[in-house]
Amino acid sequence: MHRVGALALRGAAGTARTLTSSCSRLALAVSAKTVPSFPCVDAHAQRQSRLESSDLSPSSSGPEPAYARPNPTSYKIYQHPGVFPVLYSQTPLPGFQIAYETWGTLNTARDNAILLHTGLSASSHAASTPANPAPGWWEKFIGPGKALDTNQFFIVCTNVLGGCYGSTGPSSLNPLTPGEAYATRFPVLSIWDIARAQFRLLDALGISKLYATVGSSMGGMTSLATGWLHPDRVGKIVSISGTARSSPSAIAMRFAQRSVLMADPNWNKGFYYDGTPPHTGMKLARQIATITYRSGPEWEQRFGRKVRSSPTEGGTAFGEGHSRTPLLCPDFLIETYLDHQGEQFCLKYDANSLIYISKAMDLFDMTLPTLNDLKLQSSVPTPRKTANSGRLPLHTSRPPQYMADLAAGVAPLASIPSLILGVQSDILFPVEQQRELADALRLAGNEDVTYYELGGVWGHDTFLIDTANVGGAIRGFLS
């Protein structure tokens, strides 16, 4: 360590003390005359000019954003044969397609299908397939003998309507403006539309009744919506780290992401497909999202207060022999981690898809007044029994004001065996939301609600990591 600068500090009481600051020749030399350097800002600017010089523009032969390079051989396509009405728009979509992948075999009775729902930004590629051997986002949960057992079940996973991995979304060509993408001419979406589009695929596959609908995070919402729309077509429901009613705190965190994205001048009100994509806004949005995906205790264990020990990385704490002064750019490993997560994501996913789908999550609310006002109707009349038999315990000793409305809203699910799973360290979909969902189902008269709560420090991401506990719960419930 190279030390410079012994600073004489004189206390008023007359005690003289010496304070040596640790600096190094590698350090950002900030003096009152030097113009400082900002490697983190320069890195952004470099990507911007690389993008503008068309390395990543659709017309060049260079690498493109991942979503602009669909590989239609790696998934199947369901093409809807007509217009498709959506909940929040006067004008129906002129048409749509859904990208999907499957694992296992549909049996002759066609009654072993499981519809798996993704989180916000995932593709249909939940696990490797012969057509696409890359590991999927739920690789460890799908396969022979796994949580979703392909020896027994036929698993279907789609890219959601509004997405950018093969399904129709804002980045798709708009038939009404030839040669142009929808961009923000795409209608505001709802989870209900996403679920309804998937039923059209199931129709085409000849699946009249699902063995189960399974999903985590946003997929946990879609899983509930699927059961609600057609209780007669769903055998079991699994909803992990989801909710039946998006909370204002989750809306706040998604609003912050949309705000930084829409403030990126490259976003251009959504019309960026012929230019440079809003990569900076996407990076910033993903940094914020990443904060909500894990937990403080995990970061404490994983990073603590460690900092990069030099521009070429490392991992000691300031005050544990580090060899440079702090910067205004990222210093702590938690900062470089968030920076890296944002960097990895910013060209992988379509900015408009993020805006539309996150908004669909915000709008999701299964309380009865909302469902009534939207004129949403379940395909099966609501069962008469709308009160907890009293045999099952409730989790919320002080139920929220809207509990009665929520129980009335989820009444169409009263006859469907359901697994609700929550994680205590989740700050995005706090465990209170899964408790209230389980309670609402029980109050609605559902006597077959399994409820699990997991500890651990992985927060919202637990559903991607904890094969033993999440996978085990699903496997047990489905068998």
Added chain:
Amino acid sequence: MHRVGALALRGAAGTARTLTSSCSRLALAVSAKTVPSFPCVDAHAQRQSRLESSDLSPSSSGPEPAYARPNPTSYKIYQHPGVFPVLYSQTPLPGFQIAYETWGTLNTARDNAILLHTGLSASSHAASTPANPAPGWWEKFIGPGKALDTNQFFIVCTNVLGGCYGSTGPSSLNPLTPGEAYATRFPVLSIWDIARAQFRLLDALGISKLYATVGSSMGGMTSLATGWLHPDRVGKIVSISGTARSSPSAIAMRFAQRSVLMADPNWNKGFYYDGTPPHTGMKLARQIATITYRSGPEWEQRFGRKVRSSPTEGGTAFGEGHSRTPLLCPDFLIETYLDHQGEQFCLKYDANSLIYISKAMDLFDMTLPTLNDLKLQSSVPTPRKTANSGRLPLHTSRPPQYMADLAAGVAPLASIPSLILGVQSDILFPVEQQRELADALRLAGNEDVTYYELGGVWGHDTFLIDTANVGGAIRGFLS
């Protein structure tokens, strides 16, 4: 309510249902051909051109950012007579000044002074004064018979070094580059520098020993640093919703704010004082900050899922008779609240001050290895006794790994009666941090640690709101 669009949805099982979407002529008319409007984006652009047309530029006669309009008659100034070394820089500051205000009267023994420390962005104006009758940020806590009782005490509050309300900071003129502000030529700051600068003011005021040092949030850190630097000059310590060691989750949330700010092209690596300030980045940063200041339960009570019922505001929920379709711009009251908070703040505070002071918070760490490496020394030798007497209970049944280092680090505070107060709904400085601080002090041998924990839903902002409980605890402890 004006309803349009009866959409026929046909279930695969053959059930036909009708879904009516609620729209209105006021609505954003998104159709597949219309170019959508984005009032929230337009509002930004309008402010930008207003700022560029020099309404707010320093050279015009129009309104300026609040921090560019100091009113030196409303506070007093301490002018430091020489250079001032700072912890993380080889080069000392050429000089500095500190803006401060006082309440009550310094007694003849000069032993009734309380130094009050601000949070990140507050000015010295903690309460109204004859020179500035506007209410201060802690108005309800300062005055005759209040928590800081001006009948008994002489209260001093400063704008921190690095701030923009009269004290020297990045927006101040740099004597080495005449006519120019420091901008990011300002050295990286630490909480220790902020505390040391305040001791120079106390020297000038002839206050050799404080009755108490009191602070919340960042002020809770500075309060500890003040006691640590000169235990012989501090009678009592109050640290509310603070910490002795910034956690990676708090660093993450401040990093997200700095990132959106530094990504604003107007920030220009900190050199924006002659141009348009990074108002958009500041607004986005404040939105993120606001999320961390309150709590999910508060928003549930206050906003729930209510939305603006029309462009002219309101407050019903989607599905409770609202008369328009959702937008991609703010709909929910939680969104308009965050938008408004950001809007209010974006020209009130200097962007570089936010970056420097939030970084100082991140860097704060009283564990012994860090203090040793920084060569920080307390003016009083560490007492020998460094173990809990066993008579006081500890709060953390499973103390963090760094607890021994923290207890060793805070040992200079072992003889100072201390009040530590935490709030259970705080997500920025979680209550675990105040528990560990209280435990560390007790483990260090401090037998006069008062520890309170508050419930309620106000989160980190509780210290600004809860006069009864926060104020009561302080008043009791100080008397």
